[in-house]
Amino acid sequence: MMDIKNFSFQDIKQKLRVQKPWDDVIIFILNILIAVPVFIIAHQNLIELNWDFNLDRILLFILLITVIQLILRLLRTIIIICIIIYILLLFYGTVFGNYGFNSVYEDYDSMIYTMSDNPYPQDIIISKLLPFPNKSKILTSIEYKNPKVRNFAIMATSKNFKDVKGYSEYRTIIQCFAVFKEINNRWNYVNDPKDGDYIATASESLDYFSGDCDDHSILMAAAVRAIGGTPRLIHTKGHIYPEILIGSMNDLETVNYLIKNVLFVNESGNKQLHYHIDERDQVWLNLDYTAHYPGGPFLSEEILGALTLN
Template structure:
């Protein structure tokens, strides 16, 4: 028996309920907010079946929304508590620099873009690769421990993309893209002496940002390696160009979004990323001097060798 003036459990439940139809509207909105990060996490940790038109991703997202909707409807009597807990989690995430309101917004933009735009890989037949020419000379020319190279790379990271926030996992790659932008905006192609293969040290090319394709590749690889990136050089019949390791296919989706919607919007507008996938499933993005954005078009020549600079 309840005491006079006391509040019963039923009264508490009634106060926590939201009248129809607003309860269903709020449940749906809360559903979408929860479904976005759940979709991103699941999608990045399952095998990509490579279905056409991204049908697999659409079905996955619909399934997640349906499941969360059913769960929230079962909990609609305490929906205010659910909203409060979710808001507290986002506020705490925003204040602590973890997953917060901005992250939800960025995940939504990333998800929509990823489902509508995906890059296509280029073929790299490993069984046909030959020994890399001038391998020891190139290794010696990649002066990633030279203070001049390191200082130039640091300067580039403070000049471009320093204010990009919300992608801590890809901070080093974003800084490497700043190096790419600085070098390629200055590079002046100059041929080697006739009849001779001249390989310049990275510090030599740094003086005037001039040289041929192997000089550019050595300088780019040196600067990328100097700030924590992993570069490699690709040799074709008459060309050498640098690539950078960006991770797996899930990382590629994020990098695709970053390049085309955040970092190189004008340069990459309406264009695709160009990359190779090695025997371990790792993705390497093109950084050639002919490209105006990371992942720009390859020169159409057969690949003869690859030199990874771990």
């Protein structure tokens, strides 16, 4: 009886095993797909030895390739099962709106993009690989459809920059800057309780315009989205701040002029705009509570995660 079971198991393994040379091709492709993100994580978290020609990083990549190759070869007989499970999970994620095929494409497209000449490559790499803290609770708190939030945003657009003429293509961005000005002029920073994070909803923060960085980011994102803007939240070490989608580099030139010569003349002066470029070459402008104008200096440079509100 034992021999029959063993024979059946071995027979199933042989049937599921990819025939040569395709097994080696699949293993090689999987090795690259796994090794690239693993190397990026290791590169960002391990101390650089500053060897000539970056030999420490070259050796690290070779080591990772070798180790992953050995592991995949050990799993050679069940590698087709792993691929089937992987595809089924992606199919499930695609159908139910979680992590699906499109997400995989965007992640690897982002990593390929960061290897090119990008002014902020670390932003894209890290934001794609690390989870965003309190994601579900923050998303729930961004009540951009709440009438209280919507009415506040409308009030801000009526109070600030209402008389700016022209620039019809940038009307939404100008109105979002009006929201930025209203919130940042009134914001009072207050710490969370010592025993844990307190995440206020956008409508709650409108009562006193007070809270910490995540409360400010939630309110800013909600109010910006309530009038048609596209915000995202950036997570750094110990800090969260909002950004707004500007568009292309050509759009940035126009927005730069508006900020410095029309909307925030006194606040911006001859200062520089601070922004990030994502994997689609889109420009995102800083809207932190520490900034006195859109695109003000970043409080923290190292990005650990990004949460975009589509």
